[in-house]
Amino acid sequence: MxxxxxxxxxxxxxxxxxxxxxxxxxxxxxxxxxxxxxxxxxxxxxxxxxxxxxxxxxxxxxxxxxxxxIGYVPQKLALDSALPITVRRFLSLPRRISDDRVTDAMSRAGVPGLESRQMTDLSGGQFQRVLLARAILERxxxxxxxxxxxxxxxxxxxxxxxxxxxxxxxxxxxxxxxxxxxxxxxxxxxxxxxxxxxxxxxxxxxxxxxxxxxxxxxxxxxxxxxxxxxxxxxxxxxxxxxxxxxxxxx
CATH class of the missing domain: 3.40.50.300 (P-loop containing nucleotide triphosphate hydrolases)
Structure with a gap:
């Protein structure tokens, strides 16, 4: 076993x-x-x-x-609506992540091509999938x-x-x-x-x-x-x- x-x-x-x-x-x-x-x-x-x-x-x-x-997707994550932050920038916090890894994680999470979108403009489902993408960046x-x-x-x-x-x-x-x-x-x-x-x-x-x-x-x-x-x-x-x-x- x-x-x-x-x-x-x-x-x-x-x-x-x-x-x-x-x-x-x-x-x-x-x-x-x-x-x-x-x-x-x-x-x-x-x-x-x-x-x-x-x-x-x-x-x-x-x-x-x-x-x-370990990858972790929290129950909820509150972002200040006045804070401008793109999906790409969010995925690079706290350290820079390569474009290839971001693209791969976004594809696996089912939200390819949203890297330039503002986090606060995402739908609920898109937001959760971006959190999933962040959780699987490190495989x-x-x-x-x-x-x-x-x-x-x-x-x-x-x-x-x-x-x-x-x-x-x-x-x-x-x-x-x-x-x-x-x-x-x-x-x-x-x-x-x-x-x-x-x-x-x-x-x-x-x-x-x-x-x-x-x-x-x-x-x-x-x-x-x-x-x-x-x-x-x-x-x-x-x-x-x-x-x-x-x-x-x-």
């Missing part, structure tokens, strides 16, 4: 004295797409920030492959996305996740996504982790969609809708579900 690109070992996180995550463990294999779902306040974004070292741990540890290159081995389709409609979100699959295929990178787009994003995943302050259920999308813990959180209609979007995989993952009703925070 190959070594994971990243592993969380019994992560516990407390913020202002309140426990947000309790003994959360997860490993991510090379080229695997893992989606983290959960209700509001479940600790999803906190967990993703912990993986990149942006949140202190109360206990546990994060293990990264040596020299791991990451692990791509992290925190609610990257927030504000997009369902067709836009589905197109974005299809692009993520293509990036995974072309770059061979692993992907960890946090999302509320349950039906579409689960269909684009190899494995789903349902988080609610702890891992309440984990496994292949069909298994998680049918798990009582997941259905208690999100309702019973997901499984049928999931079948409309599901693509085929050449491998399978085992599921390990256990029940708990504790709550955390994003």
């Amino acid at each position: 190959t070594s994971p690109v990243i592993a969380a070992r019994d992560l516990t996180i407390r913020i202002e004295g309140r426990e947000i995550l309790h003994k959360v463990s997860m490993t991510v294999q090379p080229a695997e797409i893992v989606t983290i779902v959960g209700p509001n306040g479940s600790g999803k974004s906190t967990f993703l920030r912990a993986l990149i070292g942006a949140v202190p741990l109360a206990s546990g540890r994060v293990e990264r492959a040596p020299g791991l290159r 990451p081995q692990l791509l992290l996305l925190d609610e990257a389709t927030q504000g997009l409609d369902q067709p836009g979100a589905a197109a974005f996740y299809q692009r993520i699959e293509e990036v995974r295929r072309d770059l061979g990178c692993a992907v960890v996504m946090v999302s509320h787009d349950l039906h579409v994003v689960m269909a684009a995943s190899d494995r789903v982790l349902c988080l609610n302050g702890h891992i309440c259920c984990e496994g292949a999308p069909e298994v998680v969609a049918d798990a009582p813990e997941y259905r208690a959180l999100f309702g019973t209609g997901t499984k049928g809708t999931l079948a409309l979007y599901r693509h085929q995989h050449s491998h399978r993952h085992d599921a390990d579900c256990e029940h708990d009703n504790s709550h955390g925070a994003d």
Whole structure:
């Protein structure tokens, strides 16, 4: 079995004295797409920030492959509308990036030819794809996305996740996504982790969609809708579900 690109070992996180995550463990294999779902306040974004070292741990540890290159797409990025900055300039911060690398990243992100556009003139979907282009400039081995389709409609979100699959295929990178787009994003995943302050259920999308813990959180209609979007995989993952009703925070 190959070594994971990243592993969380019994992560516990407390913020202002309140426990947000309790003994959360997860490993991510090379080229695997893992989606983290959960209700509001479940600790999803906190967990993703912990993986990149942006949140202190109360206990546990994060293990990264040596020299791991990580690309990160944040939940949102606010730019001052009065600040003139082109897409090309934005991609070159904080250091200059060659034209060839910019062109390649923009093409992979699905927004070729927008380099001269002002960032503030982009549509929501274009803006998110430029953030994706920035995240893949260094050809990451692990791509992290925190609610990257927030504000997009369902067709836009589905197109974005299809692009993520293509990036995974072309770059061979692993992907960890946090999302509320349950039906579409689960269909684009190899494995789903349902988080609610702890891992309440984990496994292949069909298994998680049918798990009582997941259905208690999100309702019973997901499984049928999931079948409309599901693509085929050449491998399978085992599921390990256990029940708990504790709550955390994003």
